[in-house]
Amino acid sequence: MTQKNHRKIQLAPDLDQKVQNLNDSEKKEFINLIYSLLKQASTTEHLLAMQYLFTSFSLKKYPEEFSDYVPGSLDPGQQRINQIRMAQVEKIRRWEANILMVSREEMGHLCYDMNLLAILGENPYLFRPNFPVPATSFPMEKPVNLMPFSPIAIEIFRYWEKPDHLPVSDPLEASGIPEQMKSLFNIPHKKAKPFDKEATESKAMDFLLDFFAKNLSQDQLNQIHNPLTENTYFNSVEELYTFLQLYLVIALKYQIIEGENFERIVDEHYGFNISLNPLIVGQFVEYVEEAVSQILEEGEGVHGIPPSLGSHFWVFQSILDDLQKEEKVSGLPFDAALPVVWNPTYSIQADRHLIKNIPSLSSNATNQISNQVSVLAMQLFNEAYTLMVKMLSGFFGHYEIDQTTGIRPKQVNAYFQTAFYPFMTNVIRPLGEMICRLPADESFIPDGGKIPERCAGPDFMLDVSQFNQDEIDKMIAPYDQLEDYLERFESMKTKAIDLQNLCKERGYHMAFYLQDDARDFDVSFGYLAENFERMGKNFKAYWNGDMVAPISSRGFQNYSTTFN
Structure with missing residues (x-):
């Protein structure tokens, strides 16, 4: 990863004065706020990684798993069907490889979150709620389900990974959701708005000022500290990480935290394509900005219009494009998943x-x-x-x-x-x-x-x-x-x-x-x-x-x- 020019944090005078003069109790509250955001981030990455794994497990792997595949047949019509199914299995294997790649990268993002927890001086946090997760307990205010591979599952995954500036239809309105599951989706959701980084950072600053001034309601505090049981404050993963990145940088630059556990920063490659340069003692701010940027670039492809090739959003969009073509090309009904x-x-x-x-x-x-x-x-x-x-x-x-x-x-x-x-x-x-x-x-x-x-x-x-x-x-x-x-x-x-x-x-x-x-x-x-x-x-x-x-x-x- 190429090094970026790291921006300077410029706080409004009243917030700057407040942050410089925090007492020990207020510092602990601020650190706990950051800890709560990191737990939300790690929970989100963990949930998405496992959800994607489940979908990859459900894919067919062998032509025999199609009911109309008859090995050894000499009938020309049946041989044509067999050839189509064998070709489709190869296509499914490519989809499986791509979904597994996305899941591995989500695990890499989880690793970054563990590193950020180490910098904060906290232990790893690898808990996440059991499936299905209600819409009120997930940063994008949508339910998180274990779903077999299907167009609706991939549409939902594409929605998870979309940049906030990109208009993508809400899977709440999609067809193909099993009848008995529809009640999970029939919860009013906020309409997504285009992401504005400056506006979101301003919102984060206002939130922080209200936090120090004790102007936040108990409901707002619960949404930050207890999102699983008290609803969630954020509308998107991008918004969550923007708050998190900003608060960590403020805490480091104003020496509310010094940056701890240099030796606990995992920087070795174990299959997750971690490409951050080795951390140098004292460069905690640079690490925070690089880590969060890489999470958002690999996932949402936030800096590309359209999102960058290889981003998780683009992976799922490509699978959807393939799915739309396949049945038309083959002339046969096509279900890539087992009846999971x-x-x-x-x-x-x-x-x-x-x-x-x-x-x-x-x-x-x-x-x-x-x-x-x-x-x-x-x-x-x-x-x-x-x-x-x-x-x-x-x-x-x-x-x-x-x-x-x-x-x-x-x-x-x-x-x-x-x-x-x-x-x-x-x-x-x-x-x-x-x-x-x-x-x-x-x-x-x-x-x-x-x-x-x-x-x-x-x-x-x-x-x-x-x-x-x-x-x-x-x-x-x-x-x-x-x-x-x-x-x-x-x-x-x-x-x-x-x-x-x-x-x-x-x-x-x-x-x-x-x-x-x-x-x-x-x-x-x-x-x-x-x-x-x-x-x-x-x-x-x-x-x-x-x-x-x-x-x-x-x-x-x-x-x-x-x-x-």
């Missing part, structure tokens, strides 16, 4: 789901999964996902690296070497894809490898009260003892073996189970069990220092410092 239900869950509880506390929505907000194999697989997924959150908290909370050898402390190395490449790619993704091929209903009767009429999906549930901050902090915090991690790996291995046996007993097969490679449910769950066992052994070896893995060289991971 919206917002699957095996248990909806009042203290686990914000939506449960809105009587008009709770009965229609989710799809209950009753199939016991699917429920067990979803529980395994959630156990793995929660463990990953704990490991990431340990990584970001205790991160440091020897700048000459590229070696991290033992426990940090254990988190890094487990949570990222092996866990995300060898557990979260394949398990999520398997669950999207398992039946939603206990009444399902297997018919060879035919896709069920309704498929389940991971619900990404964090099994903790959404209203108890002490419980939340404990849930996302890393374990202190190695034994706790090893116990989880053993538990997940056991569940994977149970799932392997259950799929054999019930005769559950994937649609492509007749392929020579036989990547069927039972085989896949067997591999997963082996992965858990191997990861547990490796985690122990890294934790104890029996294995040491320095950061890879520039040629392998594009790390910005030439270690090794």
Whole structure:
């Protein structure tokens, strides 16, 4: 990333005088305000990343998953259909790769937020509410759902990622929303206005002046400090980050905060295309401005008219363009997704789901999964996902690296070497894809490898009260003892073996189970069990220092410092 000329912050005289003369109590209140904004930002990135993952898991991967694909047919008409379906699978794989790329970059944005929390002197914040999230609890005042791939899902994603200056139709008004889910969208929303950076910064300054003067209402304060349960103050992600960037820069330049935890700034490349230059001690202001700018450029493409190629907005717009052409070109009905239900869950509880506390929505907000194999697989997924959150908290909370050898402390190395490449790619993704091929209903009767009429999906549930901050902090915090991690790996291995046996007993097969490679449910769950066992052994070896893995060289991971 090229360095930008950083603008000077010019406060109005009354605000300048106030900021220069804050007492200790007022400084703490201001820091807490920034902390609340960072929690909103990290929550938003986390929600979007998981939402995009779910949609990518729901995509078809094999031509056998189309009901009209007949392998080995000699009929010319059928061969034409087969060729179309095989070509469509390749197109779907490109869409999947692009959605996964967007999800990875959202995780990179989450990393930036963890770095900003470190600068503020706070611990990582990796909590986010369980799906579905009501419109009142999300910065864009729209509900956040787990949605299978469809034109409406991509339209909604495009809306998330649009620059505020760009007029894009509100997905609230779109067709294609399942009937039972429409109540989630039938909440009055503010009409979006074109984004004006100067006007938004002025609004942020006015807010800050009112904040120091104690002129804000309790409702306004609640919207900042408790957005999940008290509605949200912001109309867009761009507005949220503009407030956040401005307040952090003010806090640093006026020495309300000095900038802390230089050693905790994660600057290594682990698949998220982090391209910020290595942080130099004392350049915290530059880092804040670079980080926020990169978040907005990669996501909304805010500085381009039209938005820049490669931005998340452009990725989703391109997929929509492809979708509109495909059915016309092929002449065949085209559904790129498996019949995965919206917002699957095996248990909806009042203290686990914000939506449960809105009587008009709770009965229609989710799809209950009753199939016991699917429920067990979803529980395994959630156990793995929660463990990953704990490991990431340990990584970001205790991160440091020897700048000459590229070696991290033992426990940090254990988190890094487990949570990222092996866990995300060898557990979260394949398990999520398997669950999207398992039946939603206990009444399902297997018919060879035919896709069920309704498929389940991971619900990404964090099994903790959404209203108890002490419980939340404990849930996302890393374990202190190695034994706790090893116990989880053993538990997940056991569940994977149970799932392997259950799929054999019930005769559950994937649609492509007749392929020579036989990547069927039972085989896949067997591999997963082996992965858990191997990861547990490796985690122990890294934790104890029996294995040491320095950061890879520039040629392998594009790390910005030439270690090794």
